[in-house]
Each structure stands twice: as structure tokens, then as C-alpha cells.
Amino acid sequence: MKRYYLLTYGCQMNELDSEKMAGILEENGWDSAENLENADLVILNTCCVRAKAEDKVKGKLGQLKKLKLAKPRLLIGIGGCMMQQDNVGEKFLQQFPFVDFIFGPHTMDRLNEIVEKSCTGRVLELEDDRFDVPRLPIKRESSFRAWVSIIKGCENFCSYCIVPYVRGKEVSRPLGEIVSEVEEHIASGVKEVVLLGQNVNAYGRDTGKVDFSRLLKNVDEVPGLERLRFMTSHPRDFSLELVDAISKMPRVCEHLHLPIQAGSNRILKKMNRGYTREDYLRLVEYIREKIPGASITTDIIVGFPGETEEDFALTMDVVEKARFASAFTFLYSPREGTPAAILSDQVPREIKKKRLNYLMERQNKISLNYNRALIGTLAQIMVEGPSKKDSEIYMGRTRTNRPVVFPGQATPGSLQDVRLTDCNTHTLYGELQEALPNE
Ligand code: SF4
Known part of the structure; x- marks a missing residue:
């Protein structure tokens, strides 16, 4: 039997896409390989969010080139949103002659034909956007947890982020389709469902029909479901009514991931985030009041262009007040193709690193105290x-x-x-x- 090996970079959405790629391949007679060396087909599922991602993929291609020299019949393919961005797919095909095929998130459903075609010649299959991507087979990594995509794309255009340019407009999946997918997962033994989207709170904005809280309610009521989670939320679109609604849904877990990104209103505005520190802290306070014991986690970018010591102090102030259970912290790095990348007031790397270390140290102490308070319970x-x-x-x-x-x-x-x-x-x-x- 022919064997494939998938390498996934990036977020949960990409993990879910990889599960679908595995599903397509296995439906067409492929089996999974334990490691790269045993594979007849290797696919890199790439992500374009971080600037360093391209270097990582190129590094891995160096290793694959050697493998292909030793095993000339090995097929190598690259998919994912990095290939979709500008002319990256075309560029990679030229730069890496040992790569057999390139595809994107919008052509993933044709993966089997693409692999077959690549046996007779190199293939490039990209499409800008498609609204009719069919339901795909899936090979879940977990026996009890399933990721379910509810909305694709993003129209927020945060000034540092490439996603809206590569993932396209927001397109919500129909409610009935989501609920029946959840029911199928439950019937196959799943206990926990994670609803996924770049901005789940925008669900239904494009259709003007069912909104996110109605969707949650419908999924929450599926018999047999034990736990319901969702990510990622945008604080601007996370209304107090949604908090009220969640507080009444027994299966929705008491964990909310709310990326704040910065604590200074001036920087939030430059980031085009659409909320202020006061809005954010009000939301946190309301969550704590309505959902006792909820854990709130966040993402923070340090060293956005123009960030001064005062701006950074305001970020630290939010960290102290919000008492996040944990935080993903990042050094700002310019992403080519985004408005923030061409701002002239970039913060020197040394200063960014110093601020990041300070933030991580302080957040680690807060996380430790958060955990300590749970001991004995x-x-x-x-x-x-x-x-x-x-x-x-x-x-x-x-x-x-x-x-x-x-x-x-x-x-x-x-x-x-x-x-x-x-x-x-x-x-x-x-x-x-x-x-x-x-x-
Ligand atoms: S909400 Fe902002 S950070 Fe998140 S995917 Fe959309 S543009 Fe990017």
C-alpha cells in the first residue's frame, strides 16, 4: 500500500485541513506512514501567518530534496494558505524543481486528482476563492474530540495580519450542515466539539440569518455532546448578550480565548482592532461576573510599530487587571503585504525582546498563582x-x-x-x- 506523510504548520484550522487531506488520501487507497523516510508521498500543509513560516518550510524542503535524491519516486506536494498568497505558489514551483505539486486551501478537495496528475508532470492548482467547497472525508487525530469549521475567511483587516488577503471574505457554513456534522461526530464517539473560524463571533454576518449565539445554542443541544468549545473570538464582536447566552449553555466550557494584542488605545487603533482597553476590561469583568470560574486566555503582540514605553506599560496594566490564565505572547514581526509592515516607526529588536521577556516573566507568575489557587479543589x-x-x-x-x-x-x-x-x-x-x- 502507498503511504503518505503530512507535515502541518500553523493553527487549528490547518490541523483540521490536514485531517481532511488524510481523509481524502485514505479514501483513495493511501495509508499513513510512521515517518518521512517511509513515505511515498509527503505533503507540507503551510501557514502564512508568521513571517518566519516561509523559512521553516524552505528548511524542511532542504531535507526533502535529499530524500528525493535517495528515492526518486517520492512525491512531494505543498498546500496551505502560504501557497495561496500573492505568487508564492508559482515562486515555490520554480525555486524547488523537486516539488511535484502545489495546491491551496480552495483546491484541497481535488487533492486525489492533483496527486495522480503529478505522477506524469508537475502541477500547480490554486484558486482565489471558492464558496462551494464540498464536505470532505476526514481522518480525525482524536477519538473523542472533533474540530468543526463554521466560518472561513476574515474581513477585519487588522493591520499586521495577512489572513484577510489569503483566506478571503467571511463565508459562514449553513447551520443545518454544521449541526448534522456535529451529530455525525457524536454518533462516532466524539464527546467534545471545537467550533473553528478566524473570527467565530462573525458567524452569520455575511448571511444576515442565524448569528453565533443561535448557532452555539443549536450545537449545545445536540444529544450526547459533553463539551463545546470555540475559537478564535474577536473582542470587538464578543457582545455582552453572547456572554449571557453562553452562561446558560451547559456544554459550553468556561474557557474563553480573547486575543487583546495590546493594552494601549493608540496601538489598538493602529492595529485596527476596533475596541479600546476599557471595552476589553469591561468584557472581562462581565465574563467573570456571569461565568464564575471562567478562565480567560489571550494573545499579545509586543513591539508593534510606534509602541513606546508608555504603550507597553498600558499592556502590562491590562495583564495585571485581567489576570489571564495564560497568554500566547509574540514579538511583532512585519508581515510583507500588510499595512503595518511599511510603517516607518518599527521598534528595534532588542527593545522588543526586552519587553517580551518582561511580559512573559510577569504572565508566568500570574499563571502560576492562577493554578495555585486551584490546589485542593x-x-x-x-x-x-x-x-x-x-x-x-x-x-x-x-x-x-x-x-x-x-x-x-x-x-x-x-x-x-x-x-x-x-x-x-x-x-x-x-x-x-x-x-x-x-x-
Ligand atoms: S481578526 Fe484580525 S488577526 Fe484575526 S484573522 Fe482577522 S485580520 Fe487576522
Whole structure:
């Protein structure tokens, strides 16, 4: 049997696309290879969000070139949104003559034909945008969790972000299609569903029909679903009514990822984020009031062009006030093709690094304190499986998305009660509680 190997870069949306690519290939007689060396086909599913992504992909292609020299019948393909951007796909095809085919997110449904065609000649299949991408087969990585795409594209045009230029306009999937996909996943054993989109709160904006809270309610009511999550949210589109609605949905987990990006109104405006620090903090306060115990996580960019010490201090002020459970922190790096990349007041790298270190140090302490406050409490976790480092130790997640490791074993996807006994900055430690005799 022919074997494929997929390498995925970027966000959950790309992980989901890779699951679909695997689904298409397996439906057409391919099997997964354990490693690159055993594969007859290697596909790189690329991401264009970070400026460094292109270098990473090029580095991997260096390794693949050697592999192809040793194994000339190996097929190499590149997909994903990086290929869709400007003329990157065409450029890569010229620059890397050992690459057999290039495709994009909008031509992924034709993957099998593309692979077949590439056996007789090199293929470039890109399309700017398509609204009729059919439902694709899927090979899920997890037996109990499924990612479900609800909206594609983004029209926010944050000034640092390339996504709107490559992923196109917002297009919401019909409600009925989403609900029936969730029902199918539940029927196949899924317990947790994660709704995905670049800006999930914009769901329905293009159709003017069902909005995000109505969609959530419909999914929340699917029988057999245990947990419901969604990402990514945009603080501007996250209304107080949505918080009210979520507080009444039992399966929606008490974890909200709300990227603030910066704490200075001046920088937020330059980023074109559409909210102020005051709006954001009001939203956080409202969430804490309506959804007790909710964990809020965020993304923060340090060193956006023109960021002064005062602006950075305002970011730190939000960090202190919002008490995020955790934060993904990034150094601003100019992304070619975005308005922010041509701003003249770029912050020197040394200053950006200093600010980032300071932010990370402080956020780590806040995360540690957040975890420490949970020690001694009982938490319900959904078991994920053995920990990567030690198969005697298992790992699960709380509804608030905190990872918990515990000694012993339990079935992946099962819900277990654990007593939290210890923690470090990013992980909680716990002990499984005995099930009641008649459970
Ligand atoms: S909301 Fe902003 S950061 Fe997020 S994908 Fe859209 S443009 Fe990019």
C-alpha cells in the first residue's frame, strides 16, 4: 500500500485541513506512514501567518530534496494558505524543481486528482476563492474530540495580519450542515466539539440569518455532546448578550480565548482592532461576573510599530487587571503585504525582546498563582491519554482548558473527577477520585 506523510504548520484550522487531506488520501487507497523516510508521498500543509513560516518550510524542503535524491519516486506536494498568497505558489514551483505539486486551501478537495496528475508532470492548482467547497472525508487525530469549521475567511483587516488577503471574505457554513456534522461526530464517539473560524463571533454576518449565539445554542443541544468549545473570538464582536447566552449553555466550557494584542488605545487603533482597553476590561469583568470560574486566555503582540514605553506599560496594566490564565505572547514581526509592515516607526529588536521577556516573566507568575489557587479543589477532566513523557502518567483537561496530569490510567474521552494536589506554571497535578459504587 502507498503511504503518505503530512507535515502541518500553523493553527487549528490547518490541523483540521490536514485531517481532511488524510481523509481524502485514505479514501483513495493511501495509508499513513510512521515517518518521512517511509513515505511515498509527503505533503507540507503551510501557514502564512508568521513571517518566519516561509523559512521553516524552505528548511524542511532542504531535507526533502535529499530524500528525493535517495528515492526518486517520492512525491512531494505543498498546500496551505502560504501557497495561496500573492505568487508564492508559482515562486515555490520554480525555486524547488523537486516539488511535484502545489495546491491551496480552495483546491484541497481535488487533492486525489492533483496527486495522480503529478505522477506524469508537475502541477500547480490554486484558486482565489471558492464558496462551494464540498464536505470532505476526514481522518480525525482524536477519538473523542472533533474540530468543526463554521466560518472561513476574515474581513477585519487588522493591520499586521495577512489572513484577510489569503483566506478571503467571511463565508459562514449553513447551520443545518454544521449541526448534522456535529451529530455525525457524536454518533462516532466524539464527546467534545471545537467550533473553528478566524473570527467565530462573525458567524452569520455575511448571511444576515442565524448569528453565533443561535448557532452555539443549536450545537449545545445536540444529544450526547459533553463539551463545546470555540475559537478564535474577536473582542470587538464578543457582545455582552453572547456572554449571557453562553452562561446558560451547559456544554459550553468556561474557557474563553480573547486575543487583546495590546493594552494601549493608540496601538489598538493602529492595529485596527476596533475596541479600546476599557471595552476589553469591561468584557472581562462581565465574563467573570456571569461565568464564575471562567478562565480567560489571550494573545499579545509586543513591539508593534510606534509602541513606546508608555504603550507597553498600558499592556502590562491590562495583564495585571485581567489576570489571564495564560497568554500566547509574540514579538511583532512585519508581515510583507500588510499595512503595518511599511510603517516607518518599527521598534528595534532588542527593545522588543526586552519587553517580551518582561511580559512573559510577569504572565508566568500570574499563571502560576492562577493554578495555585486551584490546589485542593475537585475538577472534572476529560481524559486525553498517556502523557507524552511517561506512559504511566495520564493527562486530561478541565472544562477551563487547564491540562491536568495524574498517575494511573483512564479511558480517553472519559470524564473523571480529580483532586488537584500540585501545579507548576502551565500544568496542574491531580489524583483520580474513586467512582461511586453504582457508577
Ligand atoms: S481578526 Fe484580525 S488577526 Fe484575526 S484573522 Fe482577522 S485580520 Fe487576522
